[in-house]
Amino acid sequence: MPQVTYIEHDGAQQAIDVPEGENVMRGALYNGVEGIVGECGGGLACATCHCYVDEAWVDRLEAPSEAELQMLESAASEVKPNSRLSCQIVMNETLDGLVVDLPERQY
Amino acid sequence: MASQAQETFQIPDHVPPELVMNVGITESPEFLADPYAFFKKLSLEYPPIFYSVGSHGGSWHLLKHADAFRMLRDAEYFSNEGGTPFPRDPADPFKFIPIEIDPPDHRKYRAILDPVFSPQGIQTLENTIRKLANDLIDEVIDKGECEFTTAYGRPLPVSIFLDLMGLPQDMRDTFVDWAVGLLHSTTREGMATAFTQIVAYIKQAIAEKTANPDDKVISRIVQGQIDGRPMSEKESFGFVLFLFIAGLDTVFATMNNMWLWLAENPARRKEIISRSNDMNAITEEMLRMWAVTFSGRSLRKDLELRGVKMKAGDKVMSVLPSCNYDAEVFADPLTVDFDRTRKPILSFAGGVHSCMGAHLARLEIRIGLEEWLKRIPDFAVKPGTKIEYRPGGVVGPEYLPLVW
Numbered sequence: 322m323p324q325v326t327y328i329e330h331d332g333a334q335q336a337i338d339v340p341e342g343e344n345v346m347r348g349a350l351y352n353g354v355e356g357i358v359g360e361c362g363g364g365l366a367c368a369t370c371h372c373y374v375d376e377a378w379v380d381r382l383e384a385p386s387e388a389e390l391q392m393l394e395s396a397a398s399e400v401k402p403n404s405r406l407s408c409q410i411v412m413n414e415t416l417d418g419l420v421v422d423l424p425e426r427q428y
Numbered sequence: 429m430a431s432q433a434q435e436t437f438q439i440p441d442h443v444p445p446e447l448v449m450n451v452g453i454t455e456s457p458e459f460l461a462d463p464y465a466f467f468k469k470l471s472l473e474y475p476p477i478f479y480s481v482g483s484h485g486g487s488w489h490l491l492k493h494a495d496a497f498r499m500l501r502d503a504e505y506f507s508n509e510g511g512t513p514f515p516r517d518p519a520d521p522f523k524f525i526p527i528e529i530d531p532p533d534h535r536k537y538r539a540i541l542d543p544v545f546s547p548q549g550i551q552t553l554e555n556t557i558r559k560l561a562n563d564l565i566d567e568v569i570d571k572g573e574c575e576f577t578t579a580y581g582r583p584l585p586v587s588i589f590l591d592l593m594g595l596p597q598d599m600r601d602t603f604v605d606w607a608v609g610l611l612h613s614t615t616r617e618g619m620a621t622a623f624t625q626i627v628a629y630i631k632q633a634i635a636e637k638t639a640n641p642d643d644k645v646i647s648r649i650v651q652g653q654i655d656g657r658p659m660s661e662k663e664s665f666g667f668v669l670f671l672f673i674a675g676l677d678t679v680f681a682t683m684n685n686m687w688l689w690l691a692e693n694p695a696r697r698k699e700i701i702s703r704s705n706d707m708n709a710i711t712e713e714m715l716r717m718w719a720v721t722f723s724g725r726s727l728r729k730d731l732e733l734r735g736v737k738m739k740a741g742d743k744v745m746s747v748l749p750s751c752n753y754d755a756e757v758f759a760d761p762l763t764v765d766f767d768r769t770r771k772p773i774l775s776f777a778g779g780v781h782s783c784m785g786a787h788l789a790r791l792e793i794r795i796g797l798e799e800w801l802k803r804i805p806d807f808a809v810k811p812g813t814k815i816e817y818r819p820g821g822v823v824g825p826e827y828l829p830l831v832w
Contacts, residue, residue, distance in 0.1 A: 349696075350770070350771065351771075353568065353769045353770070358770075360776065360778075360786055361780065361782035362501055362772055362778040363779075364500075364779040364780040366779070366781070366782050368547055370548055388535060395546030395547060396546075396548060397547035397548050402435055419694060426547075
């Protein structure tokens with residue numbers, strides 16, 4: 322099963338197996354990663370699953386949709402070029418080892 | 429009451445008789461005696477999906493967290509059109525916006541207010557809310573008692589609403605009266621009078637903000653563009669009216685529920701006061717315990733869920749407070765536990781229609797708690813009080829007299 326490493330804002334790391342087809346937001350939510358909220362459950366309505374994708378992985382992800390980019394503008398923490406909404410990153414085998422940094426706050 | 433309702437609303441033939449349970453949510457005597465005991469009983473003792481007929485008609489009731497999550501997120505099967513049970517004049521129809529707009533158009537309306545209600549937007553409100561809370565506490569603290577719902581639970585969200593909308597604070601008590609009249613009237617006449625006044629005020633406010641725009645919510649709505657065309661007058665009206673209905677009663681009822689529990693649980697109150705660094709988790713857990721509303725949809729297509737066959741056109745309602753007590757998601761769900769692992773609560777619904785004001789509500793409640801407990805740490809329900817609930821789509825005690 323592909324693995325995602327979540328790095329909290331304080332530096333705490335958790336490596337979690339996230340099944341193929343599942344998204345990175347839910348992988349965090351169901352495994353007690355504090356730094357992701359996911360208020361709307363992946364509906365692109367809340368901007369509370371904001372993450373920073375490790376530079377090495379940015380180009381290996383599918384590009385964000387217009388709707389995701391628009392919603393990202395509402396995020397509580399600084400939006401950077403590697404910002405993504407983690408509900409929109411769906412896991413597959415090629416993403417095994419993905420690393421995401423979590424922002425200081427989601428709201 | 430149930431038999432009377434059944435005479436008015438026919439139960440569709442495809443609903444198996446064994447799944448018809450007229451539980452009378454928000455109106456049966458058992459519900460009104462103690463709504464949260466009732467929600468707990470539903471989640472413990474009832475089938476996950478059943479059909480119930482009430483005074484607004486019949487609907488499938490969903491009690492499982494996973495099913496509610498599906499309903500809220502699956503716009504292919506579940507539509508919001510006509511999902512809001514609120515009387516409207518058929519000769520002058522309008523939509524409540526954005527709740528009654530389905531994707532993809534829905535996002536175009538939400539985007540107009542994202543800068544205000546998003547996590548980023550509401551951060552600027554913290555000091556304003558803290559000051560408003562303290563102004564209200566100033567008015568009652570030396571009296572040693574207050575009727576909480578009118579002294580704090582109602583005016584705090586109303587003041588914040590006025591501020592966000594760009595309306596004058598001296599309208600606070602008038603708005604409080606309107607909100608009480610519209611949402612809690614015991615008579616149709618009382619409700620109609622309040623509604624007429626609100627409609628007239630909103631129309632006038634829209635006209636004024638059209639002439640003299642500011643950067644507040646009403647102006648943003650009237651200046652909003654949908655697919656490059658300006659927002660129509662009717663759309664602006666439906667948008668502003670919906671915010672009024674959605675924004676005033678929900679936080680109010682939530683706070684009334686929470687303060688009742690706080691008044692009756694001194695040890696837990698002390699625990700909260702001693703954990704001032706954990707206020708986000710505390711707020712979240714209290715929001716889980718006291719979800720105040722429900723979420724309705726209409727089925728677009730036939731759907732079989734947990735073996736229950738539902739048909740296109742059926743109404744479906746997620747009983748969100750019971751869904752928050754689903755033991756498959758929240759271990760030991762009936763215990764107030766500030767240290768539980770964070771999972772999505774359904775108090776703000778979910779999916780694209782998840783509550784636009786959720787971040788604002790969290791902030792209002794957290795600050796409301798912090799400031800109150802700082803200044804009035806010990807309080808109790810006034811002796812001899814009988815806590816009462818009235819029928820309605822938002823659940824909370826009607827009056828809450830407190831003493832300290």
